[in-house]
Amino acid sequence: MTDVPIACTLDANELGDRLATVEALRRDALVGQTQIPGGLRMHLRNAPGIEARVRALAAAESRCCAFLTFRIESADDELLLEITGAREARPVIDEYFASTTA
Secondary structure (H helix, E strand, O other), X not given: OOOOOOOOOOOHHHHHHHHHHHHHHHHHHXXXXXXXXXXXXXXXEOOXXXXXXXXXXXXXXXXXXXXXXXXXXXXXXXXXXXXEEOHHHHHHHHHHHOOOOO
């Protein structure tokens, strides 16, 4: 059990905008994803502008969802975005970030 509440601080409009940002990044750059202990690893094309978008998303998410941890790594021609959290946060990670198309 985590001491940080599993709760996002975005209001409905902000959440809609954030989900659109996640979906646009997925559409523009997602190569694949893998399940990892405690979360998800997204494999993204390392194309111009993508890293800045990934970093902006991770920073914004860190502010509203303190129960999640974001790690960004550059590997060859792709970026890896790892999103992890406590066991109780797994449904949020799966619903919010997991792609149904990858």
